Amino acid sequence: MKDFTYYAPTQVVFGEHSEEQVADLVKKYGGHKVLVHYGGKSAVKSGLLDKICKLLKAGGLEVVQLGGVVPNPRLTKVHEGIDLCRREGVDFLLAVGGGSAIDSAKAIAYGVPYDGEVWDFYSHKAEASRSLPVGCVLTIPAAGSEMSDSSVITNEDGDIKVGYSNNICRAKFAIMNPRRTFSLPPYQTAAGVTDIMMHTMERYFSHDNDMTFTDAIAEALLRTMKACIFPVLKNPEDYRNRAQIMWGGSIAHNGLTGCGKRDDWATHQLEHELSAMFDVTHGAGLAAVWPSWARYVYKEDVSRFVQFAVNVMDVPNDFSDPEGTALRGIEAVECFYRAIGMPVRIHELLGRDITDEEIGEMARKCSHDGTVTIGSFKVLARADMEAIYKLAR
Amino acid sequence: MKDFTYYAPTQVVFGEHSEEQVADLVKKYGGHKVLVHYGGKSAVKSGLLDKICKLLKAGGLEVVQLGGVVPNPRLTKVHEGIDLCRREGVDFLLAVGGGSAIDSAKAIAYGVPYDGEVWDFYSHKAEASRSLPVGCVLTIPAAGSEMSDSSVITNEDGDIKVGYSNNICRAKFAIMNPRRTFSLPPYQTAAGVTDIMMHTMERYFSHDNDMTFTDAIAEALLRTMKACIFPVLKNPEDYRNRAQIMWGGSIAHNGLTGCGKRDDWATHQLEHELSAMFDVTHGAGLAAVWPSWARYVYKEDVSRFVQFAVNVMDVPNDFSDPEGTALRGIEAVECFYRAIGMPVRIHELLGRDITDEEIGEMARKCSHDGTVTIGSFKVLARADMEAIYKLAR
Numbered sequence: 001m002k003d004f005t006y007y008a009p010t011q012v013v014f015g016e017h018s019e020e021q022v023a024d025l026v027k028k029y030g031g032h033k034v035l036v037h038y039g040g041k042s043a044v045k046s047g048l049l050d051k052i053c054k055l056l057k058a059g060g061l062e063v064v065q066l067g068g069v070v071p072n073p074r075l076t077k078v079h080e081g082i083d084l085c086r087r088e089g090v091d092f093l094l095a096v097g098g099g100s101a102i103d104s105a106k107a108i109a110y111g112v113p114y115d116g117e118v119w120d121f122y123s124h125k126a127e128a129s130r131s132l133p134v135g136c137v138l139t140i141p142a143a144g145s146e147m148s149d150s151s152v153i154t155n156e157d158g159d160i161k162v163g164y165s166n167n168i169c170r171a172k173f174a175i176m177n178p179r180r181t182f183s184l185p186p187y188q189t190a191a192g193v194t195d196i197m198m199h200t201m202e203r204y205f206s207h208d209n210d211m212t213f214t215d216a217i218a219e220a221l222l223r224t225m226k227a228c229i230f231p232v233l234k235n236p237e238d239y240r241n242r243a244q245i246m247w248g249g250s251i252a253h254n255g256l257t258g259c260g261k262r263d264d265w266a267t268h269q270l271e272h273e274l275s276a277m278f279d280v281t282h283g284a285g286l287a288a289v290w291p292s293w294a295r296y297v298y299k300e301d302v303s304r305f306v307q308f309a310v311n312v313m314d315v316p317n318d319f320s321d322p323e324g325t326a327l328r329g330i331e332a333v334e335c336f337y338r339a340i341g342m343p344v345r346i347h348e349l350l351g352r353d354i355t356d357e358e359i360g361e362m363a364r365k366c367s368h369d370g371t372v373t374i375g376s377f378k379v380l381a382r383a384d385m386e387a388i389y390k391l392a393r
Numbered sequence: 394m395k396d397f398t399y400y401a402p403t404q405v406v407f408g409e410h411s412e413e414q415v416a417d418l419v420k421k422y423g424g425h426k427v428l429v430h431y432g433g434k435s436a437v438k439s440g441l442l443d444k445i446c447k448l449l450k451a452g453g454l455e456v457v458q459l460g461g462v463v464p465n466p467r468l469t470k471v472h473e474g475i476d477l478c479r480r481e482g483v484d485f486l487l488a489v490g491g492g493s494a495i496d497s498a499k500a501i502a503y504g505v506p507y508d509g510e511v512w513d514f515y516s517h518k519a520e521a522s523r524s525l526p527v528g529c530v531l532t533i534p535a536a537g538s539e540m541s542d543s544s545v546i547t548n549e550d551g552d553i554k555v556g557y558s559n560n561i562c563r564a565k566f567a568i569m570n571p572r573r574t575f576s577l578p579p580y581q582t583a584a585g586v587t588d589i590m591m592h593t594m595e596r597y598f599s600h601d602n603d604m605t606f607t608d609a610i611a612e613a614l615l616r617t618m619k620a621c622i623f624p625v626l627k628n629p630e631d632y633r634n635r636a637q638i639m640w641g642g643s644i645a646h647n648g649l650t651g652c653g654k655r656d657d658w659a660t661h662q663l664e665h666e667l668s669a670m671f672d673v674t675h676g677a678g679l680a681a682v683w684p685s686w687a688r689y690v691y692k693e694d695v696s697r698f699v700q701f702a703v704n705v706m707d708v709p710n711d712f713s714d715p716e717g718t719a720l721r722g723i724e725a726v727e728c729f730y731r732a733i734g735m736p737v738r739i740h741e742l743l744g745r746d747i748t749d750e751e752i753g754e755m756a757r758k759c760s761h762d763g764t765v766t767i768g769s770f771k772v773l774a775r776a777d778m779e780a781i782y783k784l785a786r
Binding site for chain 2: 001004007008224239259
């Protein structure tokens with residue numbers, strides 16, 4: 001068993017009336033002048049942005065706004081935010097939206113007190129030692145950034161999408177009102193649930209299998225997400241099931257489902273190349289890659305895939321044929337993803353075939369020209385990455 | 394579904410090598426002069442106390458020691474600690490031990506910067522607004538105080554045992570080395586697991602049953618504890634299963650298993666009177682009371698007891714007889730407690746019969762002379778308390 005640190009200090013304020021506390025929370029964590037950072041139209045259209053700004057002002061706080069964060073958030077927007085915060089003397093960042101808005105806010109928070117170029121952190125040339133405080137009002141359950149230590153930014157100069165993790169940028173608070181997720185379209189809802197499940201599965205498939213409590217929590221989370229997505233797709237205003245998904249998204253990525261285990265993250269890294277090249281929805285990209293990753297690696301530990309098949313995917317255990325049970329578990333994931341409208345191959349994701357050249361380029365970038373491996377369940381070199389992309393094509 | 398706040402900021406440092414970090418952790422959270430607060434002989438005999446003090450001094454910290462904390466920790470010891478901290482200019486409290494040492498340290502931490510009598514907080518005459526920082530080196534998995542917001546102190550003047558909850562005293566860090574629990578005797582190990590399970594069950598039995606993810610986590614925790622206790626009783630040096638129990642104890646009481654639910658705590662309150670009157674082991678007292686509480690209240694929501702019986706206690710679901718299934722779940726808990734050496738009636742706990750006068754006195758105190766009710770699954774008045782004590786006698 002691996003020694004571990006678990007640290008998830010974010011104050012979660014969850015429920016229908018959670019937004020009312022926003023000004024008090026910003027003040028509690030030291031804010032006076034707040035940059036409200038958000039994405040596109042939905043937060044504006046729903047009235048949430050307006051409500052949050054009014055509540056902040058009513059609480060005696062100064063407010064600056066910066067919208068326009070896009071999915072797979074861009075470094076240029078981060079630069080814009082850093083300049084704005086410095087110019088205006090902002091001392092608190094409030095993200096309103098999903099993972100993109102929160103990740104962009106975290107990057108801005110690192111950048112404001114840093115003399116160098118903020119990309120230094122994402123390119124692992126420097127470690128951040130300071131950050132403005134960040135809070136968030138979550139509207140899209142998926143990325144888990146509201147409780148995690150990580151953020152992912154895309155540098156348009158070279159289509160490089162990379163993550164950076166540091167405890168100092170964990171959100172001070174996360175306001176989560178499941179009602180705010182009612183307007184999420186089915187595709188985004190399903191992609192979010194896929195991302196949530198994948199955050200758990202990246203940790204679940206590990207050779208450190210002696211932390212049974214962590215496994216039990218992970219299985220509970222995965223089964224809950226599987227059960228809750230269908231009623232939500234049928235009735236988008238199902239508060240009860242929206243709430244499970246929203247809370248599941250936070251727990252999936254706050255560290256709890258990985259305690260005592262080495263994690264994998266190969267599927268995420270393979271997907272980051274897809275997102276960077278084709279700007280696809282992250283969760284959908286994960287669904288398109290995972291089954292092929294699984295078939296490529298399951299022989300490293302068949303029993304782990306059997307446990308997943310039986311305990312998560314409700315596959316009957318054929319004790320005489322562990323490999324068959326393991327493979328039926330992977331098929332069951334494909335069935336599930338299809339049923340919720342997710343692609344399970346790259347051509348389904350892109351709406352066209354991917355070329356050998358594109359595969360080669362993604363494997364080249366993912367492996368840093370063949371110098372870097374990914375994954376831990378099975379360590380994958382450049383040739384493995386190409387093979388998985390081809391299986392998934 | 395209840396709106397909720399989840400806030401568990403304690404930095405958990407878990408594993409075989411966790412103790413090495415103690416000085417860095419104290420310094421990270423602002424300590425210069427540390428009161429090392431501990432219980433009896435075991436921390437001394439095992440060499441842990443000596444090791445911790447050496448590590449602190451090697452890290453440049455000043456150390457003051459105060460031992461002698463007893464189970465059901467006493468207010469007089471808290472007063473002694475407050476005086477000592479003030480006299481010595483202590484600015485950090487490090488508890489080494491189990492819930493008693495941590496709870497006593499939390500009380501001292503409230504008391505040092507407070508001008509009045511620290512019992513004011515426990516008697517709910519005042520709210521604490523300040524506290525010295527507290528850290529802990531956990532050696533007994535049970536109370537969950539290492540991540541919780543609560544502490545329980547016994548005032549010898551009247552044998553009053555009460556808890557006080559406040560986020561400001563949550564431990565800054567918790568060092569948890571499962572190896573340190575190897576020397577726990579079977580009875581204490583089993584009582585600890587009972588306490589851990591009861592922290593979960595006090596939240597599980599609730600009328601807010603729409604937070605299915607919280608239920609799934611709670612069931613995962615309860616099943617894991619049930620599975621891990623037997624190998625540990627057989628082989629006290631079973632690191633893997635000791636680790637599950639240790640981590641389970643923290644998760645059971647850090648708030649996660651209660652998200653979105655109203656909790657109950659009637660069994661705890663009934664047991665506090667037993668502990669206060671007879672100074673019994675808390676976990677054993679809970680085991681002696683719970684089955685009778687359960688039989689007294691299960692008709693408030695039979696389906697919840699069926700879910701518990703089936704999902705936690707592995708009772709086959711007799712769909713035609715929910716009440717029978719529910720009752721078999723309660724019997725299964727009794728079997729389990731007996732199998733791990735716990736009492737399931739008060740006479741088994743005390744080794745003698747309890748008198749009507751003693752029952753009357755406990756119910757009188759628990760109900761504050763009939764002015765206060767307990768519980769939420771079924772609200773219990775003084776007469777209900779007497780009835781449950783009589784069922785459990």
